[in-house]
Amino acid sequence: GENVEQHPSTLSVQEGDSAVIxxxxxxxxxxxxxxxxxxxxxxxxxxxxxxxxVGEKKDQRIAVTLNKTAKHFSLHITExxxxxxxxxxxxxxxxxxxxxxxIFGQGTTLQVKP
Amino acid sequence: xxxxxxxPTHLIKTRGQQVTLRCSPKSGHDxxxxxxxxxxxxxxxxxxxxxxxxxxxxxxxxxxxxxxFPNYSSELNVNALLLGDSALYxxxxxxxxxxxxxxxxxxxxxxxxx
Numbered sequence: 001g002e003n004v005e006q007h008p009s010t011l012s013v014q015e016g017d018s019a020v021i022x023x024x025x026x027x028x029x030x031x032x033x034x035x036x037x038x039x040x041x042x043x044x045x046x047x048x049x050x051x052x053x054v055g056e057k058k059d060q061r062i063a064v065t066l067n068k069t070a071k072h073f074s075l076h077i078t079e080x081x082x083x084x085x086x087x088x089x090x091x092x093x094x095x096x097x098x099x100x101x102x103i104f105g106q107g108t109t110l111q112v113k114p
Numbered sequence: 115x116x117x118x119x120x121x122p123t124h125l126i127k128t129r130g131q132q133v134t135l136r137c138s139p140k141s142g143h144d145x146x147x148x149x150x151x152x153x154x155x156x157x158x159x160x161x162x163x164x165x166x167x168x169x170x171x172x173x174x175x176x177x178x179x180x181x182x183f184p185n186y187s188s189e190l191n192v193n194a195l196l197l198g199d200s201a202l203y204x205x206x207x208x209x210x211x212x213x214x215x216x217x218x219x220x221x222x223x224x225x226x227x228x
Contacts, residue, residue: 043118043204043221044157044219046217046218051214094213098211098212099162099170099212100162100170100214100215101172102157106155
């Protein structure tokens with residue numbers, strides 16, 4: 001089936017600490033895994049993504065790792081800042097080269113305390 | 115360079131009515147996907163349009179229908195509205211419809227069914 005599980009549902013950290021959010025995916029995923037950040041009342045914003053030909057990708061304070069054997073991928077945010085507070089969604093791309101959809105995890109509400 | 119735009123921003127309807135939501139993709143994109151996001155949940159895939167055809171459909175009833183125009187913009191129509199249709203409706207655009215392609219979201223239309 002098509003399923004993405006995300007944990008934890010809420011995460012509270014002190015400013016400057018690191019935050020890690022984990023997701024697992026079902027077999028049929030296409031090996032494209034984006035992460036979105038959604039602030040209250042706003043659109044989901046693509047912050048980073050990874051494809052199966054790499055195990056890790058970094059963009060400043062954000063990194064994503066992918067473990068294909070275990071079928072899980074994680075978002076790592078270092079040196080967290082209050083503006084990182086938002087809901088984060090992982091997703092898996094399902095389909096083919098001709099058509100695709102994103103299956104989303106349930107979301108993680110990240111709170112960064114000043 | 116305009117991003118993905120949607121109209122209207124908010125909409126209030128009563129049960130049994132019909133609604134049409136509109137989406138213009140990001141410049142250079144030719145594919146539009148529609149998602150429904152209930153409060154506190156991740157977006158759920160409704161369908162995807164490419165070359166003016168529905169390419170893939172999620173687990174939504176026939177009351178949900180769509181259209182894509184030659185300029186790549188798209189409409190989502192929902193007939194016989196139910197209370198449970200109240201949600202944020204998001205469209206996402208991409209260049210080509212494949213499962214590996216980045217999808218960028220619009221700001222959404224908040225639909226309330228009374």
